[in-house]
Amino acid sequence: MRTQASVMHLDLDAFFAAVEQRDKPSLRGKPVVVGGVGGRGVVATASYEARVHGVRSAMSTREARSRCPHAAFLSGRFHAYREASHAVMSLLRSVSPLVEPLSLDEAFVDLQRAGLPDLEVATVTAFAEELRGRVTEVTRGLTASVGLGTSKFIAKVASDLDKPDGLVVVAPGTEQALLRPMSVTVIPGVGPATTERLRRAGIHTVAELEAVSLDELVRLVGRAHGTGLWSLARAQDDRPVVAEREAKSVSVEGTYDTDLTDRRLMEGLLTRQAGEVAARLRKHGMSGRTITIKVRLHDFTTLSRSSTLVSPTDSAATVARTARALLADLDTSGGVRLLGVGVSGLADWVQEDLFGETEEDEEELPAVEVPHHSRRTWSPGMDVVHAEMGRGWVWGSGRGVVTVRFETAETPAGPVRSYAEDDPALTAWVPPPLPDEQD
Numbered sequence: 001m002r003t004q005a006s007v008m009h010l011d012l013d014a015f016f017a018a019v020e021q022r023d024k025p026s027l028r029g030k031p032v033v034v035g036g037v038g039g040r041g042v043v044a045t046a047s048y049e050a051r052v053h054g055v056r057s058a059m060s061t062r063e064a065r066s067r068c069p070h071a072a073f074l075s076g077r078f079h080a081y082r083e084a085s086h087a088v089m090s091l092l093r094s095v096s097p098l099v100e101p102l103s104l105d106e107a108f109v110d111l112q113r114a115g116l117p118d119l120e121v122a123t124v125t126a127f128a129e130e131l132r133g134r135v136t137e138v139t140r141g142l143t144a145s146v147g148l149g150t151s152k153f154i155a156k157v158a159s160d161l162d163k164p165d166g167l168v169v170v171a172p173g174t175e176q177a178l179l180r181p182m183s184v185t186v187i188p189g190v191g192p193a194t195t196e197r198l199r200r201a202g203i204h205t206v207a208e209l210e211a212v213s214l215d216e217l218v219r220l221v222g223r224a225h226g227t228g229l230w231s232l233a234r235a236q237d238d239r240p241v242v243a244e245r246e247a248k249s250v251s252v253e254g255t256y257d258t259d260l261t262d263r264r265l266m267e268g269l270l271t272r273q274a275g276e277v278a279a280r281l282r283k284h285g286m287s288g289r290t291i292t293i294k295v296r297l298h299d300f301t302t303l304s305r306s307s308t309l310v311s312p313t314d315s316a317a318t319v320a321r322t323a324r325a326l327l328a329d330l331d332t333s334g335g336v337r338l339l340g341v342g343v344s345g346l347a348d349w350v351q352e353d354l355f356g357e358t359e360e361d362e363e364e365l366p367a368v369e370v371p372h373h374s375r376r377t378w379s380p381g382m383d384v385v386h387a388e389m390g391r392g393w394v395w396g397s398g399r400g401v402v403t404v405r406f407e408t409a410e411t412p413a414g415p416v417r418s419y420a421e422d423d424p425a426l427t428a429w430v431p432p433p434l435p436d437e438q439d
């Protein structure tokens, strides 16, 4: 346990929905639901205006529609989310070298390495408040909730206490008083099964958990879990903030605004990504043994599958072959929105060289084009551009007609027009690449 509140947890508020409201002025202050819009879709994020009606993350979209039929249901624009995430993570890395991202919109930051004059509560509070303002600047209007505490556990609990747009600093020494009245579900790792087991033993709050002996806890939930629970119930958490080490893995991924369904196209994209990954490995004189693919389905479920080779490789063909085999085991018939390939378990030599194996294999990289433009799929919320009207977003489509609202983050709420779905004047708008995707 640290003696000062030097661990920060920052969490952007209703992230996907907030980005949509930023970029779609007509949706500001209105209920917005981002997620899978199809029959089996689930909610990824709901705006606070939709949460009032009981819409929650991970709820089926069908349920969300019945609770809040007047919400805007959007299928998500990962390029915009990644751009905002990139801006925030870059800002955080500029204040401390120890930034541990948990997802696109959440990270721990170690303030012991932020070069502050001291780590007193007043100092870290002022620093965090200023940083929250800078997050809003670099994201052009998003808000973040921040928690500060003596550990990751406490910082994360704190960031949730005054959402949205809040800042909570848990003063050193007050952690247990804060936790005691809370439900045991506040403790990381306490999921539905553990909660149920504890409930049957009459344990609902952290205070009740704290009263249980270590032996009894181990008997209830097992040795590994029990020891951790016992410590966390006492706010004892020494987990360090671990910066993502650049060289731990090399990966390339692409997100697509329309669902990919063609297997051969997906294989082609994976093969091209494998080529890029292999080129980066060779550039740094590295190789790796574990090959992973990442696939996000149309309903936002994200799957990853990996395979470990007997020896490290930096060969494009080997990575591509493995990636395609991993894809073959997944059901992607509902459509895919993100594909990625990564290599981890890195070593700084190529084992294959020891056996004098030649590059059998610089496989021809296929020329793959993602059919952003050619495919006339207009998903709700996607960015489009019209030859005369300029930029806008798809409000809805069906029966051969697509309806577009012409507005962007920089304009007032704009007009709505309808077109034939195959109107050549209307095309998908393709964002510029992020700075680190250009090489």
Ligand SMILES: [Mg+2]
Pocket (backbone or CB within 6 Å): 011, 012, 013, 014, 015, 105, 106
């Ligand atoms: Mg968030």
